[in-house]
Amino acid sequence: MISNEEMIRLAIKARENAYAPYSGFKVGAVLVTEEGRIYTGCNIENASYGESVCAERTAFFKAVSEGEKNFVKIAIVGGKEELTSKGSDNFVICYPCGTCRQVMSEFCKNGFKIILKDKEEIKEYGLNELLPFTFDKSVL
Numbered sequence: 001m002i003s004n005e006e007m008i009r010l011a012i013k014a015r016e017n018a019y020a021p022y023s024g025f026k027v028g029a030v031l032v033t034e035e036g037r038i039y040t041g042c043n044i045e046n047a048s049y050g051e052s053v054c055a056e057r058t059a060f061f062k063a064v065s066e067g068e069k070n071f072v073k074i075a076i077v078g079g080k081e082e083l084t085s086k087g088s089d090n091f092v093i094c095y096p097c098g099t100c101r102q103v104m105s106e107f108c109k110n111g112f113k114i115i116l117k118d119k120e121e122i123k124e125y126g127l128n129e130l131l132p133f134t135f136d137k138s139v140l
């Protein structure tokens, strides 16, 4: 299974394709399936701001549209382009937004991990820590 460090490296690479002319905040994500397959994502903004999509959902929707439903972890990196172009020390810790947490909860079991790059260190959280008391299909 791919290491967290390697995932962060690939997320930084995926972030290069971010389309963020409005916010200038570029995000990259790397999603790993139970079988070890990898799907990347970046944020894609739109002149109609509300139609923008986050890097995490890009990765999830790519994967699900290819038939994947079982995931183990996602790495996310982000930061303002004007700062990060000066060096990777200028990345900020990029917690997934509420909408992306909800999308993750649809497909991810309790052990699913979210891996984030802070300035110098890599942090790992459980989805259950970032989204307790989920609204899910068990009540429908």
Ligand code: THU
Residues within 6 Å of the ligand: 020, 023, 025, 026, 027, 042, 043, 044, 045, 052, 053, 054, 055, 056, 076, 094, 095, 096, 097, 100
């Ligand atoms: N964004 C992400 O792609 N993922 C996150 O977890 C937080 C925010 C994007 C959305 C928008 O394009 C830009 O970052 C600024 O909000």
